[in-house]
Amino acid sequence: MKSRTVAACRAALLMVLTPVFFTTAWAEDTTLPRGEFASIFPKAANFVEKTAELTPEQVASIEAEIETKLRPEDLKPTFHIAFGEDGKPVGLVLLLTAEGPNGAISGGVGLDMTGKVVKVEVHKHSEAAGIADETFLKQFSGKGVEDRFKVGEDIEPVVGAQAASRAVALMPKKTLAISYALFLKRPDTPEEDVAETYEPEDLKEVMMMMKDEYDLIRAYFQSGKNSDKEAALKAAKQLEKYTKFIADFEPPKNPNDTEGYTYFRKKFDDAIREFAQHLETEGISKTTQKQWREIVELVNTTHLRFSVEEIDLDEDLN
Ligand code: HEM
Structure with a gap:
């Protein structure tokens, strides 16, 4: 099994500029x-x-x-x-x-x-x-x-x-x-939330978007800086929005396990929502640290079950 390089996802940060990017x-x-x-x-x-x-x-x-x-x-x-x-x-x-x-x-x-x-x-x-x-x-x-x-x-x-x-x-x-x-936005176009107009082509694209948000939260936990909190909070809310797109695509591994897939997606959705609420009021606390660890574990379990390729979310740290 090939280990996926997720470092490239960093570059996908640019994607948040505009949905036009997705057609490129x-x-x-x-x-x-x-x-x-x-x-x-x-x-x-x-x-x-x-x-x-x-x-x-x-x-x-x-x-x-x-x-x-x-x-x-x-x-x-x-x-x-x-x-x-x-x-x-x-x-x-x-x-x-x-x-x-x-x-x-x-x-x-x-x-x-x-x-x-x-x-x-x-x-x-x-x-x-x-x-x-x-x-x-x-x-x-x-x-x-x-x-x-x-x-x-x-x-x-x-x-x-x-x-x-x-x-x-x-x-x-x-x-x-x-x-x-x-991919740049014309100055006269009103600001819009990417997630509102986003039409992903496949699951990998959704995952790339989620990885960018994941990295922002991870960066906040690593730095502990208050200045990174807002970005992390916004990222947690974006993750919540991106989760809804997961249901539009069949996983490449165990595609018939729709019940399991729905279970993990909902569990992730609930966990990330709760995490975002706590993060807003508490910042980095024992609770949010625990919640984040559990979310990462949940995602890793989900990937093992539904992704053919091995995914190491923190690979780009090495
Ligand atoms: C913070 C949350 C998550 C992050 C950061 C994340 C990240 C990733 C990354 C980086 C990949 C590899 C993409 C590629 O091959 O280019 C991936 C694949 C995948 N993820 Fe996630 N993921 C998250 C949550 C989830 C959840 C909640 C589910 C399902 C309930 C899920 C299901 C999958 C599946 C099925 C694949 C394989 C896609 C394919 O090979 O076509 N992920 N994810």
């Missing part, structure tokens, strides 16, 4: 060392590489937004998601190429979690030196999807390099358009 076909993750994009996110602990594939509809809407065609390599963008020391995503970097008057201009764009440009970098080009200069590039920092990125309007070009400046300005605009098409 992400390829396997690769974890990169912290130094990789340190010039853009110096405080990141590590980066996770995620590749998505744009649907024809997404391509059409992005091209309409950026008023030009995407390049073939843009259709399968690879995001480098930056994670802080606390394991939470702090932003992303997209490497891209634009066509300048003297050939390809390659660079990278960093966005924070609110969809604002952190930094634009130009790595290789055959244009005037000024297009890779801080003076020109810092104009992009802090801009977002509502900005035009139009040379001569909100962007001052490098003197004598109007077309190359336009090509560079397209990089952050394109990064924003692609990121919003895939």
